[in-house]
Amino acid sequence: MKIAVLGTGMVGESIATKLAALGHEVCMGARSATNEKAADWVARQPKGASQGTFAEAARHAEIVFICTRGDVTLDALNLAGRDNLAGKVLVDIANPLDFSKGMPPTLFVSNDDSLGERIQRAFPDAQVVKTLNIVNADVMVNPGQVSGELSMFLCGNVAEAKAKIRQLLESFGWKDVLDLGDISAARGMESVLPIWLRLWQALGTASFGFKVVR
Ligand SMILES: NC(=O)c1ccc[n+]([C@@H]2O[C@H](COP(=O)([O-])OP(=O)(O)OC[C@H]3O[C@@H](n4cnc5c(N)ncnc54)[C@H](OP(=O)(O)O)[C@@H]3O)[C@@H](O)[C@H]2O)c1
Numbered sequence: 001m002k003i004a005v006l007g008t009g010m011v012g013e014s015i016a017t018k019l020a021a022l023g024h025e026v027c028m029g030a031r032s033a034t035n036e037k038a039a040d041w042v043a044r045q046p047k048g049a050s051q052g053t054f055a056e057a058a059r060h061a062e063i064v065f066i067c068t069r070g071d072v073t074l075d076a077l078n079l080a081g082r083d084n085l086a087g088k089v090l091v092d093i094a095n096p097l098d099f100s101k102g103m104p105p106t107l108f109v110s111n112d113d114s115l116g117e118r119i120q121r122a123f124p125d126a127q128v129v130k131t132l133n134i135v136n137a138d139v140m141v142n143p144g145q146v147s148g149e150l151s152m153f154l155c156g157n158v159a160e161a162k163a164k165i166r167q168l169l170e171s172f173g174w175k176d177v178l179d180l181g182d183i184s185a186a187r188g189m190e191s192v193l194p195i196w197l198r199l200w201q202a203l204g205t206a207s208f209g210f211k212v213v214r
Pocket of ligand 1: 006007008009010011012029030031032035066067068069070072075076093094095096097132133134135136137138
């Protein structure tokens with residue numbers, strides 16, 4: 001599939017690398033068409049990998065992964081362009097973290113709204129699926145690195161979009177994928193972050209995840 005990965009940070013790099021290794025045609029998007037991190041990533045990939053602006057990456061993609069800083073995600077999507085996102089599945093991995101008061105960050109939206117819902121409201125013609133935001137970038141694409149079978153959540157308003165992303169998650173190695181319902185479930189998924197941050201401190205590693213026992 002043709003897939004855009006918007007973001008050149010740890011998450012963009014992990015997701016784009018995994019997708020390219022699985023044989024997808026991946027374009028990594030950034031604000032600049034000549035972003036150095038994206039160029040470095042392309043140089044290390046098999047044929048078919050490319051880079052571009054957020055808009056160039058989104059234009060030709062069937063699926064768009066959102067791997068941008070939470071507080072600027074809507075800016076990045078506006079740069080990607082409404083027309084380039086219309087009718088597409090947007091996989092939202094971003095967390096609404098506010099680092100303005102230092103560590104640990106707080107959530108700039110929570111409880112009765114979420115970043116996932118803000119994205120869906122701002123781009124009503126797109127199909128937003130929230131997932132993967134509850135684990136570290138390495139665990140996202142290699143859940144087997146953590147002993148024990150982890151659970152992953154996903155939510156969104158469109159069943160077909162969720163089915164497509166469930167398949168991609170399974171190709172990443174996720175076996176226990178739990179559909180939490182419409183995009184308002186992003187409130188709960190984003191609220192996992194405060195406990196994730198505390199566990200990171202307590203365990204001294206980011207290589208962990210959550211398992212729903214039932
Ligand atoms: N790190 C993790 O393990 C992890 C785990 C779960 C969820 N997340 C979430 O995943 C997202 C990505 O995290 P990350 O650590 O990989 O990267 P990040 O540093 O949070 O974000 C990097 C991206 O944000 C873009 N950006 C920065 N300022 C911008 C602006 N003013 N306008 C538009 N775009 C801007 C950058 O664009 P340029 O490329 O143009 O510089 C870059 O592509 C975040 O929302 C984070 O909370 C991270």
